[in-house]
Amino acid sequence: MNGAGGGGAWVEETLYTAWGQRFACKAEIARLRSRHQDILVFDSASHGRVLMLDGVVQITEADEFVYQEMMAHVPLLNHGAAERVLVIGGGDGGILRRVLQHRGVRRAVLVEIDEQVIALSKAHLPGIGGDAWTDRRAEVVVGDAIHYVFDAPAASFDAIIVDSTDPAGVGEVLFTAEFYRECARVLTDRGVVVNQGGVPFMQGGELRLSSARRAAFFADTHAFLIAVPTYVGGFMAIGWGAKDPGCRGTLSAAEVEQRAAAAGILGTTRYWTPEIHLGAFNLPPYIADCLRRE
Numbered sequence: 001m002n003g004a005g006g007g008g009a010w011v012e013e014t015l016y017t018a019w020g021q022r023f024a025c026k027a028e029i030a031r032l033r034s035r036h037q038d039i040l041v042f043d044s045a046s047h048g049r050v051l052m053l054d055g056v057v058q059i060t061e062a063d064e065f066v067y068q069e070m071m072a073h074v075p076l077l078n079h080g081a082a083e084r085v086l087v088i089g090g091g092d093g094g095i096l097r098r099v100l101q102h103r104g105v106r107r108a109v110l111v112e113i114d115e116q117v118i119a120l121s122k123a124h125l126p127g128i129g130g131d132a133w134t135d136r137r138a139e140v141v142v143g144d145a146i147h148y149v150f151d152a153p154a155a156s157f158d159a160i161i162v163d164s165t166d167p168a169g170v171g172e173v174l175f176t177a178e179f180y181r182e183c184a185r186v187l188t189d190r191g192v193v194v195n196q197g198g199v200p201f202m203q204g205g206e207l208r209l210s211s212a213r214r215a216a217f218f219a220d221t222h223a224f225l226i227a228v229p230t231y232v233g234g235f236m237a238i239g240w241g242a243k244d245p246g247c248r249g250t251l252s253a254a255e256v257e258q259r260a261a262a263a264g265i266l267g268t269t270r271y272w273t274p275e276i277h278l279g280a281f282n283l284p285p286y287i288a289d290c291l292r293r294e
């Protein structure tokens with residue numbers, strides 16, 4: 001944290017060494033070192049309350065809807081009949097809340113390694129998870145998700161949503177071949193997995209690596225794009241892996257809209273629309289290159 005104009009302070013993100021963003025900080029809300037990472041919650045002058053882990057922006061109140069809506073709605077609507085969903089990471093609760101908006105979801109399991117992230121999010125960012133934490137369909141497991149997928153029964157989930165930190169520290173194991181192999185085993189034949197794939201302009205290697213590893217276990221490997229203002233550097237890529245290539249298929253905007261209406265999410269979104277949903281799978285060459293096998 002550095003001095004800001006007018007006597008305030010700045011919080012600088014330390015994701016990249018030679019470039020980055022900073023926030024004018026109105027107030028520090030919580031700061032601690034957990035068993036796994038440094039956690040900071042602060043009020044920014046520009047983006048509302050912000051959660052940072054190890055100096056990297058996880059969510060801000062102002063733009064979290066972009067990422068959370070697309071990470072939840074795109075895989076579940078493409079699947080079309082997802083009842084059992086596994087959310088990995090996601091300790092802020094935002095994706096769990098969007099998953100539980102889907103009427104057809106009967107069971108949603110969230111596996112988060114850091115109980116402090118959950119506790120601080122409930123205490124200081126209550127609107128992100130909202131009532132998802134008390135939903136009778138939700139199960140919250142504190143633990144390393146690699147162990148959870150190794151222990152879970154085969155074909156016990158329809159969709160896996162990996163809302164993790166980047167492939168460093170505790171998050172690294174969630175980008176390995178073993179992880180994707182177990183995800184494929186745990187998913188049903190029409191199962192789909194999505195993961196935060198980084199910002200390709202700055203982190204192209206992340207998408208390239210995870211896509212290559214996913215491709216060994218999923219018939220269809222691709223990505224879709226979102227624009228999250230505080231995930232700086234252009235588009236963020238969401239990695240896509242489906243056991244059934246038809247899952248990405250040829251849905252029309254009208255069909256996606258019908259599914260959204262049946263799911264009960266139509267009219268509840270600020271970023272997701274049927275057209276944005278379908279268009280997000282179109283990749284510019286510099287990102288499509290990250291999916292090309294070496």
Ligand code: SAM
Pocket residue numbers: 053057058059067088089090091092111112113114117143144145146163164165166170171172173174196
């Ligand atoms: N949307 C954010 C992003 O794209 O950077 C991620 C938000 S979410 C808070 C990330 C969560 O993943 C963190 O709370 C972190 O503790 C959790 N996480 C990292 N590695 C994990 C692991 N191996 N098992 C379970 N959760 C993990």
